[in-house]
Amino acid sequence: MFELDQDVAADTIEMFITVAPRDPRGGAPRSEDAIEYLEPVTLDELAEQFLNLGIPAQVMEGAEVGAPGWVIARTLGLRDGRALRWAPEENTTDTQFPTMPFADLARFLAEHLNTDCHLSDQPNIPVVKVDFGDVVVDSAQHGTALVGKYRSNDGPLIAHDAQEDVWFAHNQPWSVVAGTTAEADLGGVLMTSGMYPVVGFERNGHWRRVVVSMGGHVQLLHEWGPQWQTVDPRVVETEEIIRLLSRDEENVADLVLDHFATPRATAQDFADFFELSEVELDRLGLVLAAPEMDDPFTAVARILGLPEQAAEVAEGWRDPATLDNACRVETQGLSAAVWSSLTTSPTESDVSAKISRLWIERPPSYYVLNGVETAAWAGLAVAAKRRGRRKLSVVCGVFAALSLADFFVPAKWRGRKP
Known part of the structure; x- marks a missing residue:
């Protein structure tokens, strides 16, 4: 989508995590003999897992976008497949911020939420299409x-x-x-x-x-x-973390949440x-x-x-x-x-449009004007040569030659059918 300029590293990408319903039937059982219905994942459950991992994110109910039972989250990661984490008490070796592979994140969520998780650069949820006669309403x-x-x-x-x-x-x-x-x-x-x-x-x-x-x-x-709901893992609990935060030049949580504002x-x-x-x-x-x-x-x-x-x-x-x-x-x-x-004939009525149409369409008046222009440039070239102004004479001669050559520009070059 259209975006404002973002102060985000070039190797940073958006990533969506979609959590599928636990029960594929899509609705609670209606009889006492039916097997127990598995409730879908809630926003609080998903947010809790992101907090446990220290991953700043935003979450939303799938019902908001026509996919009841689904839950969606979005966060930032690196192009090499790692999610950014907020963990100021941890040291990093090869990146500026702590990270976690997206594949590990999907496995962690699937295991702790007991359902399927999908990763994509776009929300990977079922597309809802409804036909009303000749009109199709598409939620995507x-x-x-x-x-x-x-x-x-x-x-x-x-x-x-x-x-x-x-x-x-x-x-x-x-x-x-x-x-x-x-x-x-x-x-x-x-x-x-x-x-x-x-x-x-x-x-x-x-x-x-x-x-x-x-x-x-x-x-x-x-x-x-x-509207998305924010999951912010910043919980200041100890003086040590306060000290670490005070020296943190760039905060990964702000980086992620400001990007998705x-x-x-x-x-x-x-x-x-x-x-x-x-x-x-x-x-x-x-x-x-x-x-x-x-x-x-x-x-x-x-x-x-x-x-x-x-x-x-x-x-x-x-x-x-x-x-x-x-x-x-x-x-x-x-x-x-x-x-x-x-070579596209303009439809405006201003002076530049009239000149363009004159050159493209070549009415009789064009040949009169171009002939006068050619003669004028040639006359100036001769006059300049007589006065010893050689450079000016050459310039005027070039313009005279161009005006003369313009008589013979093929119609197809001017966007006209021969």
């Missing part, structure tokens, strides 16, 4: 859409930044960008520098995020969704990038204050004056191909993307 729905003040010929550059094909729907003043698949990563587009803010809507299962980026940096981020923004944060009235500020504040909402994207889009179609794409309700003025743009290398952008 993914979707992303970006909104920005793009020009009509920016599509090739956007696809290059995304490093994959995209849907580009240009409309004034805001255009919508979406991936060709629900799992498309548009982070490269979001981090492209520009003069105007880019707003990203992203849904990842039950969580929804809105991000504002400008100048190649994420400026603010806000999340709605189920829910990103929050205020209405005033958005006001730094959008013109909002007092009423709109109040409305936006109420939307941001709600921990969970069924459709926060549409509310934010309406308040900020952004196209609601972007919210529909991010929620998975709309196919990007059906966006107004949508076109699919294939990813290309940088040089090819730049040339494709230059």
